[in-house]
Amino acid sequence: MSQVWPYLPARAVNITSLVEFDRLAAEALASHRARGKNWRVHRVDLRERDTVLKSLDLSEALFIDCQYSSQGQQIVQATGGLCMSSGSELPFETGARDLYSADELYSGIRTQTYEHVPDAKIYAYSQQHVAVNGNSDDSALSKTLHDHHIGQALVSAVYEGMFQDTPIIGVMGGHAMNRGTVEYARAVELGRMITRAGYAVATGGGPGAMEAANAGAWLADYEPEDITTALRMLAEAPDAIHQRTGWARTALMVKERFPSQRQSLGVPTWFYGHEPPNLFATGIAKFFTNSIREAILLEQSNGGLVVLPGAAGTVQEIFQDACENYYATGARVVPMVLIGKDYWTKDLPAWPLLQALAKERVMEQKIALVDTAEEAMAFIESMTTLRRRTRHPQGS
Incomplete structure (x- = not known):
């Protein structure tokens, strides 16, 4: 059984090279919707692809550690895509905790754009740090521990809390x-x-x-x-x-x-x-x-x-x-x-x-x-x- 599940969507399209990006972009543009649905683009140099990016609907796409032209990142975000850095530090807690608040997940949103708030950083981390080809990944255990404690916090809120x-x-x-x-x-x-x-x-x-x-x-x-x-x-x-x-x-x-x-x-x-x-x-x-x-x-x-x-x-x-x-x-x-x-x-x-x-x-x-x-x-x-x-x- 693949160790990627359940942290990476089973039908996500993982793009790790410019050749793959060009092929899939051509297929999308040939369709009536031109949609990059569930694309996860990892470390691809897109500096020469502004025209293609402008033509795609990327509202469900995530670009991690990619390279862009001076306008490329704005182009992706204008169509609803997210441009993120995967980071190396774990951006969430794995111990006992309370439920999240909006203030916690959106910390910094008053002065920074969405991709800089904790919610977006955790999402990017979850999509980049996965187990591949059966190899173990410590982040999988971290996510499991996180979900366990969030579940406990929810049960506590229902039975003993708000x-x-x-x-x-x-x-x-x-x-x-x-x-x-x-x-x-x-x-x-x-x-x-x-x-x-x-x-x-x-x-x-x-x-x-x-x-x-x-x-x-x-x-x-x-x-x-x-x-x-x-x-x-x-x-x-x-x-x-x-x-x-x-x-x-x-x-x-x-x-x-x-x-x-x-x-x-x-x-x-x-x-x-x-x-x-x-x-x-x-x-x-x-x-x-x-x-x-x-x-x-x-x-x-x-x-x-x-x-x-x-x-x-x-x-x-x-x-x-x-x-x-x-x-x-x-x-x-x-x-x-x-x-x-x-x-x-x-x-x-x-x-x-x-x-x-x-x-x-x-x-x-x-x-x-x-x-x-x-x-x-x-x-x-x-x-x-x-x-x-x-x-x-x-x-x-």
């Missing part, structure tokens, strides 16, 4: 939902409603629908006119991938203008490190291993799951949770609500399959398809919240 008295509702949805859209505003209102109803919002911790739900939790105590102002401020930098620095700074400005004591959870991953974590979650459990992150997020959503429109990742979350509910005994089934009747029956028809799975099982009465946040909350509140398992003290 979420101990609050049922958690998971909000799932796509990262591509930009600020300034009607859909984003509706997701903010959903997060606000969940929080005001006495639940805690938990999301995948990224941009788009995830950020909107966490922002709604942050703004839960503000009046509608304040929400409108906050949304207008955020819309100044709507795109998390192409405007990472401005996107983060506008979130900071909103948080400073509208301070909050509300708590919400974000559970992002450096596996999808091109998607920056949002700054509105007050507790951030960021993992290297995506499978652990997905499982623990769904596991802790004991109050229910609300699913906004998304793509493949969101569909995966629907059926990962549906599988748990399918085999669960009655008391362990958690309600799930899909928002967007047309979307989930026509655009991505997950609802008919979900209904078919649920037929004549306990979960049949605990799934719903609605069009509004109000309907979603009414359904969730009609259910009995799943009681968390008792956490026994160590050694008992």
Whole structure:
């Protein structure tokens, strides 16, 4: 078994020579999208490739220790790519720790661009320092230790900390939902409603629908006119991938203008490190291993799951949770609500399959398809919240 997994995306395109770069760039430019999806370009001299770089969509690409012309780095970043130095020192802790905060992951963002903050440095390190061809890599153990302690910190927050008295509702949805859209505003209102109803919002911790739900939790105590102002401020930098620095700074400005004591959870991953974590979650459990992150997020959503429109990742979350509910005994089934009747029956028809799975099982009465946040909350509140398992003290 390859020792690269799970720290390097299995379908990442690793480019280590100019010949490889030119071949793959030619293939991309011959397609209708010209996209460098999941490219990891390592130590390639790109000083003569400005024209090619300008023509590619590099929004999910990472360039590590490459060489550029005087304009090359700006060209890559303008299309959403990240230009990083791998570094040699371990940029994260491997011992016991608390959850991350936005201030920790984005330290320095007020005066420096995103690629200089800890979140970006950890991502670059995770992509460069991997085991290759079966050879061991000490960084693999470091990442495993990190994820173990972050998982412990999350469990402590749920059972003993900020979420101990609050049922958690998971909000799932796509990262591509930009600020300034009607859909984003509706997701903010959903997060606000969940929080005001006495639940805690938990999301995948990224941009788009995830950020909107966490922002709604942050703004839960503000009046509608304040929400409108906050949304207008955020819309100044709507795109998390192409405007990472401005996107983060506008979130900071909103948080400073509208301070909050509300708590919400974000559970992002450096596996999808091109998607920056949002700054509105007050507790951030960021993992290297995506499978652990997905499982623990769904596991802790004991109050229910609300699913906004998304793509493949969101569909995966629907059926990962549906599988748990399918085999669960009655008391362990958690309600799930899909928002967007047309979307989930026509655009991505997950609802008919979900209904078919649920037929004549306990979960049949605990799934719903609605069009509004109000309907979603009414359904969730009609259910009995799943009681968390008792956490026994160590050694008992």
